[in-house]
Amino acid sequence: DIQMTQTPSSVSASVGDRVTITCRASQGISSWLNWYQQKPGKAPKLLIYTASNLQSGVPSRFSGSGSGTDFTLTISSLQPEDFAAYYCQQSNSYPITFGQGTRLEIK
């Protein structure tokens, strides 16, 4: 199975800050990496697919990059509605696996 490791597990930041979350795969997954946002009590929401493609309707302050084993999700200027949990997920092979999540909190 491919293990997905996110860092950090949690981060505190302020509105307007630039934040980067990292996801590392235990083996190469090409660009088959997706990012999701989940707010308490809500369903996850797809933000970025195939490493760097912005899902329709997602603000352009979100961006993704990387390939192989190392990936990043960047939020260029945090907005109040961005404080949530973020998950990476690999779709290279079964079983599909998620990172353990990163909690983004208000400083």
Next chain:
Amino acid sequence: EVQLVESGGGLVQPGGSLRLSCAASGFIISSYWMSWVRRAPGKGLEWVANIKKDGSEKHYADSVKGRFTVSRDNAKNSLDLQMNSLRVEDTAVYYCARYCTGGGCDAFDIWGQGTMVTASS
């Protein structure tokens, strides 16, 4: 509006069974792989199962293999998850999700609101 609505969650004793359903609207599920994903209390997301557009291919997480069965009824635009031999560790919110394939997309792009399953005595 594209929407997925789950139902069937509840409280069940360990060893018991439960059947979840997911009703799709705003799109035709026969054009998509469909999935179940869960989130246990205080934990992260865990993929459970995927089923191909015509139901001919299914994949399961090792943690549920042999106990859970995913199925679909394209005529009714719906998806099911039959859960048998439930364990305490199966307690979670279960999400139905559309799995996009093609055009570079290989992700869960539409999610339901989730249904809670609690396995406890």
